[in-house]
Amino acid sequence: MRATGTHGKCLVGENGTATGRVKEPCAVDSLVRDLRLAVVQALRDAADPERARGQQAYMKSEMPFHGVTVPVVRKLVAETVRSRPLPGAAAWEQAILALWRSAERREERYAAVELLNHSRHRCWLEPARMAMIEEMVVTGAWWDYVDAIASVAVGQMLNRHPTEVAVLLRRWADDVDIWKRRTAILSQLKRGKSTDEALLFAFIEPSIDEREFFLRKAIGWALRQYSRVNPDAVTAYVERHASRLSALSKREALKALLKSGAVAEIP
Structure with missing residues (x-):
């Protein structure tokens, strides 16, 4: 076996599957339990009840908050992963699933997302992980979870395994669940010049006529990000589909181009 990854924590077998170092099941269970408890305790120690009330109201969340900001959650998870x-x-x-499923405060699920997205674990982002991600997307069912998962973990999997992951995301783009659709649409947010234009437009197509706000917003956001590297393609796309795209999607898609003067008006 050959080691990969910045910190040498991921191991890759002869078949190219990232497996990691093997430990006895009981030892793994103990490690997982200790990690979850350490993260939860760190969040409790950083809690701010006043901020928590505001966060819960802003997110319209039934699940309460600790009152910890996302950058602090990210820092706490990184420290726990190192130790x-x-x-x-x-x-x-x-x-990840232990944190996600047992969460009593919303930041505990944020921590699960940060553990999923952490750069140390990038070599473990394989198509087999999509079942776990599907659970998180469907049960999370809100933009604060879904956007971070889509733009980082799913985007990195699409980069690493474009054929297999694209097949899965094409199905998600046409799913009845709006959050799976949103995940597909936003999966290339960070790809820049590597964006697969045809795939982006294919992911948008099943939702282009939908009235759902979170789909319309996602379409505009994805197109706006792509406009930063290919403004002509986005301008042409919006003009071509002006009668189908919502006003919100068009406004978001062309926001950067309108600001720069590259586009004079919204079609």
């Missing part, structure tokens, strides 16, 4: 490295992909997935 309690996970031995492999199975333990990593187990830890």
Whole structure:
């Protein structure tokens, strides 16, 4: 086996599957439990009840908050990962789902997302992880979870395994669940010049006529990001589909181009 990854924590077998170091099941269970408890305790220690009330109201969340900002959650997760490295992909997935499923405060689910997205675990982002991500997207069912998952973890998987992941995301783009659709649409937000234009437009197509705000917003956001590297393609797309795209999607798509003067008006 050959080691990969910046910190040498991911191991890759002869078949190219990132497996990690193997430990006995009981030892893995203990590591996962300790990591989850450490994250939850760190969040409790950083809690701000006054901020928590405001966060819950802003997010319209039934689940309460600790009152910890996302940058602080990210920092706490990074510190925990350094002090309690996970031995492999199975333990990593187990830890993510343990945090996600047992969460009593919203930041505990944010921590699960940060553990999913952490750069140390990038080599474990394989198509087999899509079942876990589907659970998080469908049960999370709100933009604060979905956008971070779509733009980082799913985007990185699409980069690493474009054929397999694109097949899955094409199905998600046409799913009855709006959050799976939004995930597909936003999956290339960070790809820049590597954006697969045909795939982006294909992901948008099933939702282009929808009235759902979170789909319309996602379409505009995805197109706006792509306009930064290919303004002509986005301008042409919006003009071509002006009668189908919502006013919100068109306004968001052309926002940067209108500001720069590259586009004079919204069609």
